[in-house]
Amino acid sequence: MRIAFFTETYYPTPDGVSHYLHEVKRGLEARGHEVFVFTLTGQLERNVVRPLSVPMFWYRQYRWPVNFFPFILYKKMKDVNPDVIHIHDPFYMGTLGYRLARELRRPIVATFHTDFSKMMDAVSLPMKETLFRISWRYNMYLYRRCDAVLAPSPKAAELLRSNGAGNVRVLPLFTDLSRFTWCRRESVRPFLAYIGRLTVDKGVWRAVEIARELGRSVGGTRLMIAGTGPEEERLKESVPEYKEAEIEFLGYVSEEEKQRILRESYFFVYPSTSDTFGISVLEAMATGLPAVVTPGFPLLDFTGSGDCTILHTEPPETAGRIRALLENPSSYMQLSEGARQFVESNFSSEAHIESLLSIYSSIRQKTK
Incomplete structure (x- = not known):
């Protein structure tokens, strides 16, 4: 299966989404699938495409695209010809992924990673209340048009459903238990x-x-x-x-x-x-x-x-x-x-990836 991820952030950008995508890409590839990542940040590795971008002025680990009409980038996306499109944000890259899915008539999945409505106090922008309200509405507009929307917790799924999103499924995330090992602490310190x-x-x-x-x-x-x-x-x-x-x-x-x-x-x-x-x-x-x-x-x-x-x-x-x-x-x-x-x-990584593949297969069958 050829799978395309669309995301604003990728490994090693310092956030949970970027590291999660890196682990999932490795897990899917280990099972014989091809994974392509279209992103604005992160390292260039096999099948990772990153267009020219500049840092955001209030959040410099994240970036803005230089070209908002990316004809060459869009052609690269079409050349990949993915079987499934999976968007991991609802903005620039997510919108390109949505447009590609509609043009190629491919099934589209979205994962709700971030509740943007709770982040308003984290930025200082003019008219930020209006900006966040419009962003949230667009976020939900996009999710309501996906074949499946994945929520990492029941709480997140409830929020999506209450805002009109259908086809919501709970798929918890995971961590690598081989890297994060249990440590016995003989005494307790503050x-x-x-x-x-x-x-x-x-x-x-x-x-x-x-x-x-x-x-x-x-x-x-x-x-x-x-x-x-x-x-x-x-x-x-x-x-x-x-x-x-x-x-x-x-x-x-x-x-x-x-x-x-x-x-x-x-x-x-x-x-x-x-x-x-x-x-x-x-x-x-x-x-x-x-x-x-x-x-x-x-x-x-x-x-x-x-x-x-x-x-x-x-x-x-x-x-x-x-x-x-x-x-x-x-x-x-x-x-x-x-x-x-x-x-x-x-929270098993193996169970997560198997569930993800099952979701991909089911929506491919429904959209044929």
Whole structure:
């Protein structure tokens, strides 16, 4: 089968979607399928096509196309002649994928990776409310015209259906359990980690407040923050005010550095309000880290999540829950073992790819 992915972002761009696509491409190719990636960012590798682009001024790891009428690029897309078209964003590349599917009369799948409606506070633009409203409407307009829309969690599927999308199927994401291995922590220390974009909606400010409250109650703590984003400078300016916590800003980190951070940490703090799944949380849990997440976080929809998560309400209460685990290593160990078991039981890469292939085959049969 020849499969074409259309995405704004690809590996090693620092976000969950780019890494996910890289893993899925490898998995599909290992099963004998051809996968082509049309993207605006990422490394050039076999069957990856990236047109000329320039960095976004507010989010420099992402890019704008230079040519909004890409006749040569579109010809390359047609020459690929894919059996299935899979769009992973609803904007520039996603629109090109949709147009190609309609012209070639190919089945089209979309994956709902990002809830753009929750990201408005992360950018500073004139008339941003209007811009986000129009973007969300276009997002749903495109999804309603796809043969299948994949949601990474039941919560995301419910949001899609409530906005008129049909043919919605839940397909959870996964993490590589061979890279993110369980680490036994003999003692429990107040070391926290946050890995993700530094934006308001991802909860990085809440993570800092939790570290501050915990430091007050236990006599100091450490928070490692890995990632980049529009809140980075404001956070760094505020750090001198947080005497109770040692806060390290590590910027964008490699996969090897990410694994080191998780091995050295004891709790993963990610109180996001905008995720449709939470791949960074899954990676942390795979190493045995109990995760601090908000009520309603998408991973809580899956069986066993209550055995490995700490619900964040207000910083003092959340810090109190962490402190109780610091004082009770056996309870911490139960959460740590439960975190790994939760990932192993619910999120297999093999099952994900097999389900994806089954969806491709079924919509190809329906659209013949």
